[in-house]
Amino acid sequence: MDSQVLAAQTSDAPHVEHAHPPYLRHHFATIEQQRETSAFGMWLFLLTEIMFFGGMFCAYLIYRNWYYPAFVAGSHQLSIVLGTINTAVLICSSFTMAMGVYSAEKFNRKALVGWLLATIVLGGVFLGIKTVEYREKWEKHHVPGLNYSVAGFTHIDPEHPQEKPLPLDMAQKTQVYFSLYFAMTGMHALHMVIGITILFFLVAKAWGGKYTSGHVAPIEYFGLYWHFVDIVWIFLFPLLYLISRHQ
Amino acid sequence: MSEQAHQENHEHHIVSPKVYLAIFGCLMLGTAITVAASYGNFGDFNAIVALAIACIKATLVVLFFMHIRYSSKLMKLTVAAGFFTFLVLITMTLTDYMSRAWGLW
Numbered sequence: 001m002d003s004q005v006l007a008a009q010t011s012d013a014p015h016v017e018h019a020h021p022p023y024l025r026h027h028f029a030t031i032e033q034q035r036e037t038s039a040f041g042m043w044l045f046l047l048t049e050i051m052f053f054g055g056m057f058c059a060y061l062i063y064r065n066w067y068y069p070a071f072v073a074g075s076h077q078l079s080i081v082l083g084t085i086n087t088a089v090l091i092c093s094s095f096t097m098a099m100g101v102y103s104a105e106k107f108n109r110k111a112l113v114g115w116l117l118a119t120i121v122l123g124g125v126f127l128g129i130k131t132v133e134y135r136e137k138w139e140k141h142h143v144p145g146l147n148y149s150v151a152g153f154t155h156i157d158p159e160h161p162q163e164k165p166l167p168l169d170m171a172q173k174t175q176v177y178f179s180l181y182f183a184m185t186g187m188h189a190l191h192m193v194i195g196i197t198i199l200f201f202l203v204a205k206a207w208g209g210k211y212t213s214g215h216v217a218p219i220e221y222f223g224l225y226w227h228f229v230d231i232v233w234i235f236l237f238p239l240l241y242l243i244s245r246h247q
Numbered sequence: 248m249s250e251q252a253h254q255e256n257h258e259h260h261i262v263s264p265k266v267y268l269a270i271f272g273c274l275m276l277g278t279a280i281t282v283a284a285s286y287g288n289f290g291d292f293n294a295i296v297a298l299a300i301a302c303i304k305a306t307l308v309v310l311f312f313m314h315i316r317y318s319s320k321l322m323k324l325t326v327a328a329g330f331f332t333f334l335v336l337i338t339m340t341l342t343d344y345m346s347r348a349w350g351l352w
Contacts, residue, residue, distance in 0.1 A: 032259075035259065036319060036321070036322075039318065039322060040321065040322065040325060043322065043325055043326055043329070044325070044329075047325075047326075047329035047332075047333075050329065050330070050333055051332075051333060051336070054333050054336065054337060057337075058336075058337055058340055058341070061337075061341065062340075062341070062344055080282065080285070084278065084282050087278050088275065088278060091271065091274045091275060091278065092271075094271075094274075094308065094312055095267060095268075095270075095271040095312075097312075098262075098267045098270075098271075098312045099264060099267060101262075102261065102262065102263075102264055102267065105259075105261045106261070220314075223312070223313075224313050227308050227309075227312045227313050228313075230308060230312075231305045231308050231309070234301050234304045234305050234308070235298075235301050235305070237281075237301075238281055238285070238297035238298065238300070238301050239297070239298075241285075242281065242282065242285035242293075242297050243285070243293050243294040243297045243298075245285045245286065245293065246288040246290075246293060
């Protein structure tokens with residue numbers, strides 16, 4: 001492709017003066033500089049997200065130490081099987097996203113669309129399983145503020161006979177556990193919903209070949225966001241589901 | 248193919264699917280280990296083991312899936328500074344709580 005063809009691809013006049021790919025913005029000298037700047041900006045955004053989720057993780061850490069028996073009892077209500085499946089699903093979706101970035105870099109349009117669609121499907125499966133879990137919480141009256149009952153924690157549950165009943169004041173504190181559970185998994189799920197929404201737009205544009213002619217950046221930076229959401233879950237899963245198993 | 252696109256690919260490292268597959272395998276293995284470890288009773292160390300495995304998994308994701316291993320020094324420094332600041336905030340907050348009537352509420 002010579003410079004005239006490149007210039008012809010763009011509609012506005014200034015591009016004729018200095019041929020460059022249409023996706024190189026005028027305020028950047030080179031593609032490399034543009035790439036570095038976008039990556040820098042994306043990472044700064046992700047770091048603010050880490051601080052945001054970090055605040056909730058910190059609250060969880062402190063309250064778990066304060067109301068330890070309540071947090072243990074609350075944690076025992078979660079399904080390790082569903083949590084493990086969801087972790088595997090999310091790691092798979094991170095892999096398909098990474099392969100999507102690879103396909104875009106290799107200018108393989110069909111593979112890119114395929115990997116992005118696989119990411120959408122896996123993200124949907126994750127949210128579906130999360131819905132099943134939320135539904136169970138509602139049925140067990142474990143939704144603080146809307147539908148909550150401490151009865152399951154103050155009496156011996158026939159389904160979990162080995163669980164020791166809690167005194168009423170500590171049983172009330174299980175609401176703190178479930179509040180943090182819903183806040184953390186809910187914010188995580190919201191990030192997934194936003195991610196899947198963006199993925200639909202990316203698939204549509206990828207189908208038109210927008211990202212497989214050198215302009216990989218949007219796929220790559222969306223990938224960063226998607227992997228970040230995966231990292232949040234990598235910490236949420238052990239903290240919420242696993243670490244209180246034996247206490 | 249335009250000259251710029253070639254130049255871009257020359258300077259930009261493309262991570263091979265083999266690396267992605269290997270990291271994917273490590274992450275799945277890490278998940279299996281962390282679930283298996285949660286069924287063992289290590290007392291207080293259950294939480295430490297789980298968080299250590301989670302940190303290793305997160306580091307793998309950042310280095311390989313998020314390409315930081317192949318990025319410029321500026322990016323490495325930015326990410327490291329961000330995580331360091333995060334750790335400072337968590338540590339200072341916990342230090343404050345622990346030094347004020349910890350266990351006496």
